[in-house]
Amino acid sequence: MTDPVRPPVDILIRRLDPEIPLPAYEHPGDAGADLRTTVDAELAPGERALLPTGISIALPDGYAAFVHPRSGLAVRCGVALVNAPGTVDAGYRGEIKVIVVNLDPKEPVRFKRGDRIAQLVIQQVEKARFHEVGELPGSLRAEGGFGSTGGHAAV
Numbered sequence: 001m002t003d004p005v006r007p008p009v010d011i012l013i014r015r016l017d018p019e020i021p022l023p024a025y026e027h028p029g030d031a032g033a034d035l036r037t038t039v040d041a042e043l044a045p046g047e048r049a050l051l052p053t054g055i056s057i058a059l060p061d062g063y064a065a066f067v068h069p070r071s072g073l074a075v076r077c078g079v080a081l082v083n084a085p086g087t088v089d090a091g092y093r094g095e096i097k098v099i100v101v102n103l104d105p106k107e108p109v110r111f112k113r114g115d116r117i118a119q120l121v122i123q124q125v126e127k128a129r130f131h132e133v134g135e136l137p138g139s140l141r142a143e144g145g146f147g148s149t150g151g152h153a154a155v
């Protein structure tokens with residue numbers, strides 16, 4: 001489905017497993033295209049695994065793809081991504097993989113080949129030039145961070 005505001009970016013994709021469907025947006029306005037895994041896997045509570053998706057892509061320069069968790073898996077099964085969001089660099093040509101972890105304290109999680117395990121968000125990214133200085137310009141926040149504005153539970 002075409003976005004009326006901005007046309008989609010064209011991305012070359014290789015299917016490393018011909019039986020697994022390509023990543024797809026489930027609805028026209030979705031930000032993420034769901035990624036599937038090519039393997040069966042069972043994760044004990046607290047266990048993590050590197051799951052293959054059966055695809056590799058060539059992003060245009062100036063883009064990156066981010067591997068985000070799926071909320072449904074998180075709320076129903078306690079599945080998180082260890083490195084969320086995973087960063088796929090424009091120059092990466094290897095298989096996209098997903099580092100899942102089972103955060104449920106009691107129940108194992110089972111993935112079946114073809115299951116949708118994560119979602120891929122494509123974004124334009126800025127490149128920075130870093131200019132070293134002795135002093136940074138001032139700001140209202142200054143060095144306050146990590147709860148400096150309050151509103152969090154006392155520790």
Ligand SMILES: O=c1ccn([C@H]2C[C@H](O)[C@@H](COP(=O)(O)OP(=O)(O)OP(=O)(O)O)O2)c(=O)[nH]1
Pocket residue numbers: 067083085086087088089090092095096097098099
């Ligand atoms: O969830 C992810 C994260 C990364 N990658 C791939 C694509 C990315 O371009 C490459 C390297 O990722 P990253 O830079 O996050 O890892 P690193 O530990 O810094 O590895 P490297 O030294 O290869 O950059 O691994 C994935 O397939 N899935």
Ligand SMILES: [Mg+2]
Pocket residue numbers: none
């Ligand atoms: Mg890196």
